[in-house]
Amino acid sequence: MNRFxxxxxxxxxxxxxxxxxxGAAAAPLPESARAAVAAQAAAVPAAARTPAAAPRPLTGxxxxxxxxxxxxxxxxxxxxxxxxxxxxxxxYANHQLTVSPDGAKAAWVGAGKLHVLTGLGSARPKDRVVxxxxxxxxxxxxxxxxxxxxxxxxxxxxxxxxxVVAVAADGTGSRVLGKTRGVCxxxxxxxxxxxxxxxxxxxxxxxxxxxxxxxxxxxxxxLANHVQSLSPDGRRVVVHRIGPKDPGGDGVWPxxxxxxxxxxxxxxxxxxxxxxxxxxxxxxRDGRLVVRVRGAKHNTLVIVGANGRILQRMSEPARxxxxxxxxxxx
Numbered sequence: 454m455n456r457f458x459x460x461x462x463x464x465x466x467x468x469x470x471x472x473x474x475x476g477a478a479a480a481p482l483p484e485s486a487r488a489a490v491a492a493q494a495a496a497v498p499a500a501a502r503t504p505a506a507a508p509r510p511l512t513g514x515x516x517x518x519x520x521x522x523x524x525x526x527x528x529x530x531x532x533x534x535x536x537x538x539x540x541x542x543x544x545y546a547n548h549q550l551t552v553s554p555d556g557a558k559a560a561w562v563g564a565g566k567l568h569v570l571t572g573l574g575s576a577r578p579k580d581r582v583v584x585x586x587x588x589x590x591x592x593x594x595x596x597x598x599x600x601x602x603x604x605x606x607x608x609x610x611x612x613x614x615x616x617v618v619a620v621a622a623d624g625t626g627s628r629v630l631g632k633t634r635g636v637c638x639x640x641x642x643x644x645x646x647x648x649x650x651x652x653x654x655x656x657x658x659x660x661x662x663x664x665x666x667x668x669x670x671x672x673x674x675x676l677a678n679h680v681q682s683l684s685p686d687g688r689r690v691v692v693h694r695i696g697p698k699d700p701g702g703d704g705v706w707p708x709x710x711x712x713x714x715x716x717x718x719x720x721x722x723x724x725x726x727x728x729x730x731x732x733x734x735x736x737x738r739d740g741r742l743v744v745r746v747r748g749a750k751h752n753t754l755v756i757v758g759a760n761g762r763i764l765q766r767m768s769e770p771a772r773x774x775x776x777x778x779x780x781x782x783x
Contacts, residue, residue, distance in 0.1 A: 508739050511756060513767045514783035516556035516573075517776040520708075525550050527559060527779070529574045530770060537574025544568070548705055549594045552779040553601035554738070558622060560595045560604050562587045567595060567606050569622050583624035588615060592637035592653060592704030597622075599643045599738050607636040613653060614668075617661060631666030635659025638680045638706055640690070643738035647687030649717075651677045655701040658692055660717055673720025678702045679710055682735035689714050689723055691734045708777045709733055709745070726763065727755045733778060743781050748774070754781070 512532050519526040524542040527550075531537075544550040544561035551560050552573070559570045567584040587595070588607040595606040602622055607615040615636045620627040635650035635658055642648075648661040649671070655678050658671040671690060678701050679693035693710045695701070709732035714723040725734065730747035737743060740759040745752055752774055756765035769778075 508741060508764075510765055511743075511754075511767065511781065512783050513754070513769070514556075514781070515754075515769070515778060516552050516780045516782060517773045518550060518552065518779050519773075519776045527552060527573050528773060528776065529556050529782075530773070531783070539570075539573045539578055541570060543580065548591050551594050551596055553597040553622075554599055554780050554782070555601040556780050556782040558597065558601060560597065560606075560622075562589050562593065562595060562606065565589055565609065567604065567620070569604060569624075571622065581624060583620050583622065584618065584627065586618075588636070590653070590704060592651075592706075594638055594706065596639040596641050596648070598641055599645055605630060605639060605641065605648060607639075617648060619663075629666070630663045631661045631668060633659045633661040633668035634670075635661065635668065635680075637704065640680050640683045642683040642687040643685030643736060643740070644687070647683060649680050649683050649687070649690050651680050651692070653704075655695065658690060658715075658717070660687060660690075671715065671717035671720075673715045673717075673722070676701075678704075679707060681710075681712065681733055684736050685738060685740050688717060689736075690717055691736070706777075708775070709747075712744075714742075724761075726757060726761050729753075735778070735781070737781065743778075745769075745778055750774070754778075 514531045517528045524540045525544055527539045529537040549561050557573050561568050565587055566582045567587040568580055569583050570578050570580045572578040586608050588609045593607050595604050597604055603619050605617055605619045608618050614632050614634045616632050617630045619630050634652045637651045637653055639648055639650040646663055651658045655676050658674045658677050659668050661668045674694055676695045677692050678695055682691040691712050691714055694713050712731055712734040727744045732745040732747055734742055734744045742757040744755045751771040752769045754767045758764045
């Protein structure tokens with residue numbers, strides 16, 4: 454299996470009324486009917502009563518990561534346009550790399566320094582050191598914010614719980630987000646409030662509230678060695694759960710894994726309505742879930758709506774069948 458570090462990681466009411474002649478007053482509803490309508494309306498969330506614009510179908514644009522002999526390669530795919538490939542040797546020594554949600558930036562930690570590379574796919578990508586106090590270990594990947602403008606990373610610490618710091622991708626505006634035990638394979642929720650990661654001991658997944666600076670352990674996850682994604686509201690986490698007799702691993706992020714989605718407040722497992730050999734799953738900012746499915750010649754991306762219905766199926770290019778999916782960009 455090709456393995457490496459990466460960040461880089463869930464009705465309505467229709468009223469029908471009889472026609473009323475112009476100028477005539479509508480007869481009031483009987484009290485029993487009014488009560489029934491009120492009860493029906495209360496059962497539907499307010500947001501569901503207002504029709505929302507359907508999300509634009511995805512085109513298949515995505516960013517992938519390939520591990521070479523001495524460097525990582527980031528491959529940007531945009532249908533109808535030439536592939537863009539960027540080789541990053543500096544990130545290879547520590548076996549970790551994360552890519553921004555827009556596919557235009559990469560980040561990694563080396564020698565305690567947090568690097569951000571801008572201009573992925575361009576002729577002259579620029580490497581900038583944006584912090585010099587980053588913790589360094591295979592599992593301690595930084596993570597980009599949902600809008601790709603900010604990077605969060607664990608600060609060096611002697612204890613298991615670490616301070617997580619956010620800094621702008623250009624190195625400005627550093628701020629402390631809070632302290633948490635869940636510092637491995639960080640994922641950032643689409644709404645921007647929560648970070649999730651698993652503990653370095655693999656003993657559970659923790660969510661960090663960036664507004665309050667407090668951390669809590671997710672329910673229903675005794676052991677885990679990978680976090681790939683969070684739903685926009687931070688309620689659901691895509692995770693690789695392991696058993697007491699399973700190896701904890703070396704902190705290296707898997708190229709693929711069998712994903713589980715867990716409700717972090719109840720501990721309930723959330724069913725993924727996709728058949729086949731699943732290779733991972735990630736949430737988009739609008740709540741859609743992208744599920745990657747193994748194929749004999751090429752893999753398939755299945756897009757699931759917030760209501761659990763399948764919205765799209767897209768074939769990935771065959772050339773990235775063995776590579777890791779880093780971001781779905783459009």
